[in-house]
Amino acid sequence: GNAPPGVDPEAFSWFQTVDTDHSGFISVKELKQALVNNNWSSFNDETCLLMINMFDKTRSGRIDVYGFSALLRFIQQWRSLFQQYDRDQSGSISFSELQQAFSQMGYNLSPQFSQLLLARYCQRSPNPSIQLDRFIHICMQLQSLTDAFREKDTALLGNARLSYEDFLTMVVTRML
Numbered sequence: 143g144n145a146p147p148g149v150d151p152e153a154f155s156w157f158q159t160v161d162t163d164h165s166g167f168i169s170v171k172e173l174k175q176a177l178v179n180n181n182w183s184s185f186n187d188e189t190c191l192l193m194i195n196m197f198d199k200t201r202s203g204r205i206d207v208y209g210f211s212a213l214l215r216f217i218q219q220w221r222s223l224f225q226q227y228d229r230d231q232s233g234s235i236s237f238s239e240l241q242q243a244f245s246q247m248g249y250n251l252s253p254q255f256s257q258l259l260l261a262r263y264c265q266r267s268p269n270p271s272i273q274l275d276r277f278i279h280i281c282m283q284l285q286s287l288t289d290a291f292r293e294k295d296t297a298l299l300g301n302a303r304l305s306y307e308d309f310l311t312m313v314v315t316r317m318l
Contacts (some may be wrong), residue, residue, distance in 0.1 A: 146207060153211040160210070167204035170194050177217070179273035180233030189279040193217075196282075220278045234271035249284065286316040 145154035160168055160176040168176075170190045177185040193216070197209035205213060227243040228235055235243065241256045259280055264270040272280070290312040294302035304312070 149207055149211045150214075153214050154207060156214070157207045157210045165204075167202070167206055168194075168210050169204050173205075173213075177275070179275055181273060183273065185275040186279070189275040192279060192282055217278070220281070221274060224274050224277050232271070234273055235277055236269065236271045240272060244284075247281070249288070283316070287313070290316055 145151040149157075156176075157168065160172050162172055162175070163169075170187065173194060174184050174187060174190045177190070179185065193213055194203065194205055197205045197213045197216075199209065223243075224235065225231075227239050227246075229239055229242075230236070237256060237260050240260060241251075241253060244251050244256060260270050260272065263276040263280055264272050291302060292298075294304050294308070294312070
């Protein structure tokens with residue numbers, strides 16, 4: 143059939159391919175099978191779930207063709223940002239590239255914090271680096287938690303007073 147109004151024909155064609163059970167929806171499993179990093183590894187489950195949840199308007203754990211089309215645009219934007227920050231064109235983002243990316247995105251984070259993120263999200267290796275899926279995951283979480291923090295930091299001083307339970311609520315409502 144033809145693409146529905148407002149859906150890119152290429153996205154519609156890909157949707158039909160990715161929708162392996164022909165349900166008219168894309169599940170986390172189907173999305174994971176369709177997305178690959180520069181090193182040909184599949185996207186990780188957490189990032190796929192995060193993205194499905196972001197575009198799942200019905201809270202069913204799946205996305206329709208409109209959600210999928212929006213998701214593809216979202217991934218293209220992240221992929222182009224990723225390529226911009228992957229200065230040495232290695233296909234992954236190193237510690238120094240990650241630091242530079244955060245800085246250019248307006249995050250004033252210490253090298254220690256960037257190192258912590260790298261250790262948490264990268265594959266174990268002598269030269270740790272981050273693939274596209276983890277980059278998207280980190281940036282989505284960072285944005286979400288930054289928004290939550292700004293709600294509490296009303297004076298924009300970079301500090302906020304909150305109770306332990308407020309902190310936990312802030313994290314839990316914005317994580318997987």
